Amino acid sequence: MLAFMIRRIFQSIIVMIVVALISFLLFRFVGDPVNQMVGIETTPEQREALRVQLGLNDPVLTQFWRFIWGAAQFDFGISYQFKQSVAEMIGKRAPATLELSLMSAIFAMLVGIPMGVYTGLKRDSWLSKFFLTFSLVGISLPTFLIGILLIYVFAVQFQVLPSFGRGEVVQVGFWSTGLLTASGLKALILPSITLGLFQMTLIMRLVRSEMLEVMRTDYIKFARARGLSRKAVNFGHALKNTLVPVITITGLQLGSVIAFAIITETVFSWPGMGLLFLQSVQNVDIPIMAAYLMLIGFLFVVINLIVDLLYVAVDPRIRVTGLAQ
Amino acid sequence: MSQPLLQIRDLVIEFPTRRALLRAVDQISFDIEAGEVLGVVGESGAGKSLTGAAIIGLLEPPGRIAGGEIIFAGQRIDNLDHDQMRKLRGKRIAMIFQDPLTSLNPLYRVGEQLVETIQTHLPLNNTEARERAIALLDEVGIPAPVTRIDGYPHQFSGGMRQRVVIALALAAEPDLIIADEPTTALDVSVQAQIISLLKNLCKNRGTAVMLITHDMGVIAETADRVAVLYAGQVAEIGKTQDLIKSPKHPYTSGLMSSIPSMESDEDRLIQIPGSMPRLNAIPQGCSFHPRCSKAFGPCTEKRAPLVDVGESRAACWLYAAENGNG
Amino acid sequence: MSDQTAPQIDIVEKGMLARALDSDIFFSFRQSKIVMAAAVVTLIYFSMALFAPWIAPHNPFDLASLDLMDGLTPPAWEEDGVPQFLLGTDDQGRDLLSTIMYGSRISLAVGFASVAFAAILGITLGLISGYFGGFIDTVIMRIADIQLTFPSILIALLIDGTVSGLFPESRREDSAFWVLVLAIGLSFWVQYARTVRSSVLVEKEREYVQAAKLIGLKPLIIMFRHVLPNVLGPVLVIITINLALAVITEATLSFLGVGIPVTQPSLGTMIRIGQDFLFSGEWWITIFPGAALAILVLAVNLLGDWLRDALNPKLR
Numbered sequence: 001m002l003a004f005m006i007r008r009i010f011q012s013i014i015v016m017i018v019v020a021l022i023s024f025l026l027f028r029f030v031g032d033p034v035n036q037m038v039g040i041e042t043t044p045e046q047r048e049a050l051r052v053q054l055g056l057n058d059p060v061l062t063q064f065w066r067f068i069w070g071a072a073q074f075d076f077g078i079s080y081q082f083k084q085s086v087a088e089m090i091g092k093r094a095p096a097t098l099e100l101s102l103m104s105a106i107f108a109m110l111v112g113i114p115m116g117v118y119t120g121l122k123r124d125s126w127l128s129k130f131f132l133t134f135s136l137v138g139i140s141l142p143t144f145l146i147g148i149l150l151i152y153v154f155a156v157q158f159q160v161l162p163s164f165g166r167g168e169v170v171q172v173g174f175w176s177t178g179l180l181t182a183s184g185l186k187a188l189i190l191p192s193i194t195l196g197l198f199q200m201t202l203i204m205r206l207v208r209s210e211m212l213e214v215m216r217t218d219y220i221k222f223a224r225a226r227g228l229s230r231k232a233v234n235f236g237h238a239l240k241n242t243l244v245p246v247i248t249i250t251g252l253q254l255g256s257v258i259a260f261a262i263i264t265e266t267v268f269s270w271p272g273m274g275l276l277f278l279q280s281v282q283n284v285d286i287p288i289m290a291a292y293l294m295l296i297g298f299l300f301v302v303i304n305l306i307v308d309l310l311y312v313a314v315d316p317r318i319r320v321t322g323l324a325q
Numbered sequence: 326m327s328q329p330l331l332q333i334r335d336l337v338i339e340f341p342t343r344r345a346l347l348r349a350v351d352q353i354s355f356d357i358e359a360g361e362v363l364g365v366v367g368e369s370g371a372g373k374s375l376t377g378a379a380i381i382g383l384l385e386p387p388g389r390i391a392g393g394e395i396i397f398a399g400q401r402i403d404n405l406d407h408d409q410m411r412k413l414r415g416k417r418i419a420m421i422f423q424d425p426l427t428s429l430n431p432l433y434r435v436g437e438q439l440v441e442t443i444q445t446h447l448p449l450n451n452t453e454a455r456e457r458a459i460a461l462l463d464e465v466g467i468p469a470p471v472t473r474i475d476g477y478p479h480q481f482s483g484g485m486r487q488r489v490v491i492a493l494a495l496a497a498e499p500d501l502i503i504a505d506e507p508t509t510a511l512d513v514s515v516q517a518q519i520i521s522l523l524k525n526l527c528k529n530r531g532t533a534v535m536l537i538t539h540d541m542g543v544i545a546e547t548a549d550r551v552a553v554l555y556a557g558q559v560a561e562i563g564k565t566q567d568l569i570k571s572p573k574h575p576y577t578s579g580l581m582s583s584i585p586s587m588e589s590d591e592d593r594l595i596q597i598p599g600s601m602p603r604l605n606a607i608p609q610g611c612s613f614h615p616r617c618s619k620a621f622g623p624c625t626e627k628r629a630p631l632v633d634v635g636e637s638r639a640a641c642w643l644y645a646a647e648n649g650n651g
Numbered sequence: 652m653s654d655q656t657a658p659q660i661d662i663v664e665k666g667m668l669a670r671a672l673d674s675d676i677f678f679s680f681r682q683s684k685i686v687m688a689a690a691v692v693t694l695i696y697f698s699m700a701l702f703a704p705w706i707a708p709h710n711p712f713d714l715a716s717l718d719l720m721d722g723l724t725p726p727a728w729e730e731d732g733v734p735q736f737l738l739g740t741d742d743q744g745r746d747l748l749s750t751i752m753y754g755s756r757i758s759l760a761v762g763f764a765s766v767a768f769a770a771i772l773g774i775t776l777g778l779i780s781g782y783f784g785g786f787i788d789t790v791i792m793r794i795a796d797i798q799l800t801f802p803s804i805l806i807a808l809l810i811d812g813t814v815s816g817l818f819p820e821s822r823r824e825d826s827a828f829w830v831l832v833l834a835i836g837l838s839f840w841v842q843y844a845r846t847v848r849s850s851v852l853v854e855k856e857r858e859y860v861q862a863a864k865l866i867g868l869k870p871l872i873i874m875f876r877h878v879l880p881n882v883l884g885p886v887l888v889i890i891t892i893n894l895a896l897a898v899i900t901e902a903t904l905s906f907l908g909v910g911i912p913v914t915q916p917s918l919g920t921m922i923r924i925g926q927d928f929l930f931s932g933e934w935w936i937t938i939f940p941g942a943a944l945a946i947l948v949l950a951v952n953l954l955g956d957w958l959r960d961a962l963n964p965k966l967r
Contacts, residue, residue: 015797026813136956140949142899144906145922145941152929152938163930218427225381225422226442226493227415230407236441237430244432256802263804266907267926281812281909289812300800 008308012301017068019297023290024067027077028060076291081283086291090273095175096166097272100264101257103188104196108257109250112200116207120242121234123212131204138201143260147194147267154190162187164269195264199253206249210242217241244311251307255300328399329356330500330533331380336403337392338375338384338557340604347604349375351557352393354631357501360531362524364548364565366539366580368601371554373537377503379403380535381420382410398500416446419494421523423506425487429478435462435489436474439496446497461492466522484515491523501533508543520547541580545569553577556601556612558628563637573639575617611642619643689953696947700756707749708737712915718744726935739935741924747935750916751943757917758944761831762897766890768836769897773843774886778878780844781851782871792848795841803838807900810834811909824912831910835900842889850882884962891955895948902944918944 034047034056051057055066070076076086115135119128141149155163167187169176178184214220215238223233262274269275273292280288338350350372357363365373378384380395382405395403402413414420422428430438439458443449449457455474462470465488478486487507494502504523508516524547527534536548544551545565552562553576561574572578579597599616602608608615614624623629623642631640699706710716721744725732732739738747780791798806811834818826854860854874863873904910905919913920918940925937 015800018797136952137945137949140895140899140952141945142902142906142919142948144903144919145945148922148926148929148937148941152934156929156934218422218424219430221383222420222422222428222490222493223430224383224411225414225420226445226496227411227413228441228445229411232441232445237433240432241430252800255800259802259805262808263903263907278808278907278909281808284812284816286816289809293809296801296805304800 004312005309008305012305015301016297019301020068020071020294021064023071023293023297024064026293027067027286027290028056028063071291071294076294077287079280079285079288081280081285086287089276089288090291090295091174092176093271093273093276095177096270097258097261097265097274099178100188100191100195100270100272101254101261103192104194104264105199105250105254105257107192107196108199108203108253112203113207113246115200116204116246117211117239117242119204120208120211120215123208132208135201135204138197139205141197143194143198143263144267146197147190147264150190150194151267161190163190166271191264191268191270194267195257195261198260199250199257202253203246203250207242207246210245211238214238214241247310248307251303251310255296255303258299259296330359330361330398331357331535332396333376333380333393334396335393336376336379336390336395338372338379338388339391340388342387345605348391348607349388349557349604350379353554353557353559354393355552355559355562357533357535359500360528360533361550362527362534362536362548364544364551365535365537365554366541366544366551367554368539370556370601370604372557373539373554374505376554377420377505377535377537381414381418381503383414383420415442415494415499416497417499418501418503419497419499421487421490421494421502421504421507424510425483425490426510428490429486431478434475434477435481439474439489439493442493442496457496458492461496462489464526465489465492465495466518467492483511484519487511487515487519488522491519491526495526495530495532498530499532501535502527503535503537505537506539507536508540509538516543517546523547541583553580556607557604558612559631559640560613561637561639561641562631563639567636571635573634573637573644574613574641575619575643576613577639611640683957686953686957689950689957692946692950693954696755696759696950699752700759703749703752703756707746707752708735709746709749711745711750711753725933726939738939739933741921741936742928745916747921747939750921751918751940754916754918754921754940755943755947757828757911757915758898758901758919758947761828761835761901761911761917762894764832765835765897765901766839766893768832769839769893770843770886770890772836773840774847774879774882776840777844777847778851778871778875781848782855782874788848791844795844798838799841803835803896804900804903806838807834807904808907808909810837811904815909824914827910827912831901831904834904835897838900839893839897842893843886846885846889847878847882850878854878854881888955888959888962891951891958895951895955898944898948898951918947 034050034054055063058066074087074091076090078084079086079089082089115131119131122128138146151163154161162183165187166178167183167185168181169178169184170180171177172180178188220233220238223237228236259274261270261272262278264270265272265274266278273295276288277292279285280292333353333355335352335354336350337348337352340347340349349370353372353376355363365376367373375384375388378388379390380397380402382402384390390403393403394401397413397418402410405413429435433441436455436458439461440451440454443454443457444451447454447457459470459474462474467473467485467488473481478489481489491507502523507523508519511519520543523534526532536544538544548565550563551565551568553560553568553574555576561568561572561577563573568577569581572581576597583596597616602612602615608625610623610625610627611617611620611629614620617624621642623645629640629642629645631638632645634641634644704710721736721740724736724740724744726737726739726747729739736746736748738751740746741750776791780788811830814830814833815826818830851874854877857877859877860874863869901910901917902919902922905917906923908923911917911920913924916924921940922937922944925933925935925940928934928936
């Protein structure tokens with residue numbers, strides 16, 4: 001178990017270094033940082049002085065080390081466009097994105113898992129067919145289109161829910177939350193559904209196909225042959241075995257949710273990290289892009305790690321393999 | 326004599342496919358007496374496993390029972406609803422599958438699966454059920470059952486897992502165990518152990534066994550009687566000794582001469598030419614006739630009825646013709 | 652010579668066609684009306700995209716023909732609609748129906764090009780990875796693993812941002828199409844590589860490859876011939892589903908304003924333009940391109956779904 005954990009943590013560190021390398025290469029070689037920072041009338045001498053000051057003439061490895069060291073201390077430099085500390089800008093916007101992602105992940109699981117179980121067990125009922133068709137529509141509709149449709153129906157036609165922004169937020173320490181005010185919660189509804197719908201259909205289809213797969217296994221046949229009740233077979237045996245891969249994928253999806261928030265935030269003018277990242281892509285504001293990449297990479301790695309550990313907790317086979325190695 | 330424990334009468338199992346309706350089991354009839362071991366042999370696809378699945382009510386759709394009756398302890402069971410059938414499963418009829426590696430749920434401890442099964446069928450509390458589980462594990466020859474009961478299936482070897490599976494099958498003292506190729510997936514070295522374990526346990530309890538296998542050696546050692554299936558039909562049925570010593574149906578003779586024997590001084594085993602027909606291409610008349618060296622006139626025209634031949638019963642025109650029509 | 656071979660080929664083809672019509676796949680195709688409808692819809696889109704310049708009532712890219720006075724005309728059946736613009740116009744006075752046709756053309760072009768790019772790249776890398784093994788295999792598969800942990804849209808967005816950063820500002824509009832193809836293609840190659848690699852690993856051990864080595868043939872080429880038919884099914888499924896995904900990704904990037912520029916709008920760009928007009932009541936500018944996009948993706952997805960089920964005998 002310990003060896004397994006150490007191996008996984010080691011792997012995670014390697015992934016992080018690769019992500020850092022990509023971010024650094026972006027940061028350093030896409031566009032000249034000096035050109036981005038100075039005006040046209042700057043003299044070559046001034047430029048050279050700035051290069052030295054920024055350490056751009058140092059060996060690449062030194063620069064890479066400095067980049068990683070800075071990133072570890074949450075220092076990603078200054079935005080070309082906004083001339084502000086990137087870390088500060090991201091820090092201010094992180095709560096909005098995280099709250100949105102969390103709400104949509106909860107929505108996706110609470111609706112997706114029961115739908116998946118139902119369609120897996122009653123594969124031929126009309127409701128299952130409806131769910132499946134619905135899920136295909138959910139996968140086929142791009143996120144932004146779902147958002148626009150929701151806005152059109154609930155904000156433009158019925159005018160019951162807001163179409164942009166976070167509503168009223170409350171500052172709790174460094175964290176600005178929209179979960180404590182009515183308008184904040186109301187503002188969360190449409191974006192959360194928009195963001196969560198794709199994950200929901202994904203979870204539903206995953207649970208369904210896993211359920212169908214498990215129902216065909218010998219141990220389910222044997223459980224039936226032992227005369228166990230339908231409930232015990234379906235939920236005790238089948239669902240538990242289904243949940244192993246579902247936990248993995250759902251967990252991994254949490255990272256995707258945060259990344260997909262870029263789109264939802266654009267549709268709903270949600271003041272989060274995704275919107276900031278998108279603006280930085282449009283303006284080729286490399287420090288923000290690099291920082292966002294590092295941050296998302298870090299989140300993914302951490303989520304992967306947690307999911308793996310959860311996996312171990314659920315599946316005894318892995319526990320022992322880990323022990324053996 | 327009293328009524329047999331299990332009676333199968335003209336059982337038909339069909340699979341609708343888009344091209345045709347396939348008859349995988351075609352009017353099979355046989356009985357199993359209480360406490361008896363009936364071997365069911367045949368090549369794969371002969372309908373052995375389907376018959377077993379049909380008895381316990383676990384035919385996989387789209388397969389379905391299209392005719393005939395299954396009577397268990399005097400009660401017809403092929404038309405029971407799901408709940409009534411479920412109460413019979415495990416409690417009175419148990420089943421053992423081919424692959425012990427996949428028969429146990431990998432996420433539950435062996436004990437949990439045993440206790441769950443015991444409590445489904447018997448009114449025992451947790452402690453009593455656990456005690457019974459330990460006793461069962463002990464009985465099937467698991468060493469140190471008190472500690473092993475808390476192990477997960479993957480911590481057991483294949484042979485040990487099949488022992489656990491047998492313990493699970495015996496958990497509620499059933500009257501009949503359907504063992505579908507219980508040793509095929511095991512190492513040859515442990516096959517004999519498992520078979521003798523199953524045989525002894527059932528003998529002691531008076532449990533009847535329907536032993537499905539394609540291994541005539543296993544049958545010869547274990548079964549009281551044998552039913553030979555060919556292309557979804559019973560070719561011959563009778564006492565094991567009779568079938569081995571004097572097989573009546575040419576197919577049975579072929580099967581017997583393909584068993585390697587210590588006493589025999591023949592150098593080569595005799596093979597039956599050709600292979601069993603596919604379900605969608607079963608020949609008219611006796612389904613064995615294209616491979617049969619003794620085929621003659623009626624064989625190509627009509628299916629032979631199952632008739633008494635000495636102590637056994639065989640479905641072959643060689644005998645049906647002599648006895649008129651049975 | 653040619654006289655002799657021609658009829659033979661004819662027979663072979665007829666045999667193949669007859670076999671195809673008799674196959675389980677074709678059977679399951681005929682079984683489902685929805686799948687047949689999806690196929691028809693997909694075909695309509697393909698021909699619409701292919702023949703847009705000839706069948707579209709207007710040319711939305713021809714700036715000279717546009718008249719701002721025609722801007723924001725509602726669909727023909729609405730109060731202020733005119734029959735000239737069946738689905739209405741956008742703010743620039745572009746006929747929506749024509750723009751949707753041309754937009755589908757761009758969306759599908761990006762989709763096909765990027766899927767082809769991804770497939771070729773992925774199959775090649777998978778083949779190399781599986782055949783040579785060792786270090787090169789480890790490197791390729793590690794990259795695949797890492798890339799797979801990130802959603803493809805993020806990777807496409809990042810590549811798109813980076814690559815267009817490499818172009819000078821003035822060239823960005825012209826390069827947008829190829830940058831998109833590159834970005835989407837690079838974000839999709841992993842699945843192909845994995846599928847092909849695992850198939851290669853199986854084939855590599857087969858006797859014919861060993862035999863080919865012995866008689867001095869290039870096993871790589873022979874294996875390629877054997878591996879490709881084996882992976883054709885799964886790859887076809889991936890291609891179909893990826894096509895839908897690529898169209899979505901293109902639309903999303905264009906919607907986000909980093910894809911196809913406004914002057915030659917794709918469906919995503921049109922939706923982006925229209926979103927601003929949603930609140931002032933000009934719903935058609937968003938809703939029609941949106942519906943067009945949704946129907947296209949749904950149809951392709953349905954085909955992909957059916958294909959996957961039909962090729963996977965376990966599910967039947």
